Amino acid sequence: MIYSPQLMTSLSRYLLGNRLKKNQKFPLILMLEPLFKCNLSCAGCGRIREYRNVLDRVMTAEECLDSVHEANAPVVSITGGEPLLHPDIDRIVDDIVSEKRFVYLCTNGLLMLDSLHKFKPSPYFNFVFHLDGLAEMHDGFAGRKGVFDNAINAMKIARKAGFQIRVNTTIYKGTDLRELEDLFVLLSQIPVDGILVAPAFGYEAVENDVFLSREEVHAVFKKINRMRQRFRFYNTPVYLEFLEGKRELKCIPWSNPTRNPSGWKKPCYLITDGHAHSFRELMEETDWSKYGVGNDPRCANCKVHYGFEADAVNSMEGSLPDMWRMMLWNFRGW
Helix, strand or coil: CCCCHHHHHHHHHHHHHHHHCCCCCCCCEEEECCECCCCCCCCCCCHHHHCHHHCCCECCHHHHHHHHHHHCCCEEEECCCCHHHCCCHHHHHHHHHHCCCEEEEEECCCCHHHHHHHCCCCCCEEEEEECCCCHHHHHHHHCCCCHHHHHHHHHHHHHHCCCEEEEEEEECCCCCHHHHHHHHHHHHHCCCCEEEEEECCCCCCCCCCCCCCHHHHHHHHHHHHHHCCCCCECCCHHHHHHHHCCCCCCCCHHHCCEEECCEEEEECCCCEEEEECCHHHHHHHCCHHHCCCCCCHHHCCCCCHHHHHHHHHHCCCCCHHHHHHHHHHHHHCC
8 A cells, every 4th residue: 555544544534524624724744844954955955045044943842742733734744954963853753653643754864874773663654765866866966975875775774674665756857767767666676665756846045947847847747657557656646647737736735834943834835935923823814815826926837746735635525536546546556
């Protein structure tokens, strides 16, 4: 299965509960950034550039858990920065998992071997590595040699220790799809529990012209989607069709709210127009109608999963074929 029975049961109950309460806006995944600091300076990353003047800010473990309770989402993606740099990252993970929420800890893997003993394998816990290609390409984006080999080695060791391992791969201009296929073959041999593939977001703070237009995204993902039956993508099939340009999805930015040391990021993980002091303020005082394709030029080429996968999940409610395809995908991987 792409997702565990525990996660599917938890999400189903959560979605049904919100529908019964007639809630219109609610989060699916909390993007928790306990710190901004990172041990890499990747070419396509907007975080270390956007927050370069406050890189020393860190959330306490208590602030992290309070934020989890505020959003009350069933899934927490711990990102950053590099989360393994946080001195209390093990406590943060343990506290969230103890509540039977699902944790996806995103890492570049450089600190994995020194940190692995801090964590325990659990159906509620995943490590998520970021790999954008094979060694030369990935190390080029990361700005340091050896990052790729270190990540692969760390994945193998963590996998052998019983941890769930997933990989996020970002597609940029110039991504070699033959190399990408070779990467997926390598990951399948470890094996990883799933691969998420998504186009990069065009951060204003990143000056390099490495981002795809929507038309370029469609062309590239028509080719990538042909690999779906060979590799364990954990993009939903509906979202992959959206990336191909075969169907439309609407962005639901509140589905993945972001909490970081500066506050609750407005309006989404990718765009910053300020920070709210509380989750309630974020939800109630943000003018959501200002954002999305056709409303904000920064959203014009965005097809990143953060906002659109939630609408892919919503599509199941009104479409029996979509519901069947999603069930088949989760059990069989395609």
